[in-house]
Amino acid sequence: MRDLLPSTVAVAVAAEDDWTGQLHEAEAACLGDRAVESRRRDFTAGRVCARRAMAALGLPPVAVPAAADRSPVWPTGTVGTITHTHGYCAAAVARREEIRAVGMDAEQHRELSAGVRRLICLPEEDEQIARLPTDVFWPAVVFSAKETVYKVWHPVVGTWLDFHDALVRLDPEAGTFTARIAPARVAEAPVDHPPALVTGRFAVEAGLVRTAATLAVR
Numbered sequence: 001m002r003d004l005l006p007s008t009v010a011v012a013v014a015a016e017d018d019w020t021g022q023l024h025e026a027e028a029a030c031l032g033d034r035a036v037e038s039r040r041r042d043f044t045a046g047r048v049c050a051r052r053a054m055a056a057l058g059l060p061p062v063a064v065p066a067a068a069d070r071s072p073v074w075p076t077g078t079v080g081t082i083t084h085t086h087g088y089c090a091a092a093v094a095r096r097e098e099i100r101a102v103g104m105d106a107e108q109h110r111e112l113s114a115g116v117r118r119l120i121c122l123p124e125e126d127e128q129i130a131r132l133p134t135d136v137f138w139p140a141v142v143f144s145a146k147e148t149v150y151k152v153w154h155p156v157v158g159t160w161l162d163f164h165d166a167l168v169r170l171d172p173e174a175g176t177f178t179a180r181i182a183p184a185r186v187a188e189a190p191v192d193h194p195p196a197l198v199t200g201r202f203a204v205e206a207g208l209v210r211t212a213a214t215l216a217v218r
């Protein structure tokens, strides 16, 4: 993910040992005793990566518990994001004074079923996809971009966003995307200066779609 984010964001990608690394007590309590092995590995890799990213910023590598809605609780003065999918995991952390929010998402690069695609993509997005080269499963890129959008939106605004609440435009040449948030969601956001437009970067390689975005400090 390093290639998709500005240098003010510290990024750590999981190595083999990280999936079986150490959790802090507060994190283990969030995971619970009944988590299946795959969930335990994903959660652990995310926390180990988060601490490595904190250390890279010169911050103490403290616990990152999960809130009741499962969003990570970053230490005061920091923002961050975690993603994991089938053997890939990454975390990113930045100082809040430099970045308002950071989000990233990794997904398998594969075709979405017609039903899932309808839930994710707006007609305008389908129209753009129809004009793009066919060597990429573009709906998977739109899906990942929207998950990234939610990961910058939710920590700042605190409200739900449906997949049809963001209109994603891809620029395959530049490897960038923009997401326009539905004006109604922006208007009802209970914070000052909710993001109406999110810009980010994407990459498709080695069977993975990766997307990432930041919100600038206001």
Ligand SMILES: CC(C)(COP(=O)(O)OP(=O)(O)OC[C@H]1O[C@@H](n2cnc3c(N)ncnc32)[C@H](O)[C@@H]1OP(=O)(O)O)[C@@H](O)C(=O)NCCC(=O)NCCS
Residues within 6 Å of the ligand: 042, 043, 046, 066, 069, 070, 071, 072, 081, 082, 083, 084, 085, 104, 105, 106, 146, 147, 148, 149, 150, 151, 152, 154, 155, 161, 162, 163, 164, 165, 166
């Ligand atoms: C929260 C969500 C975006 C996570 O994405 P995902 O592809 O399922 O899973 P990922 O592995 O990429 O990310 C999971 C991590 O996201 C983080 N996360 C969970 N809820 C979050 C939230 N509300 N805000 C920010 N990050 C969140 C957690 O760190 C989680 O990992 P952990 O449980 O091990 O700590 C997704 O499950 C979801 O609820 N999507 C629906 C909302 C949405 O995306 N709307 C589209 C708006 S345009």
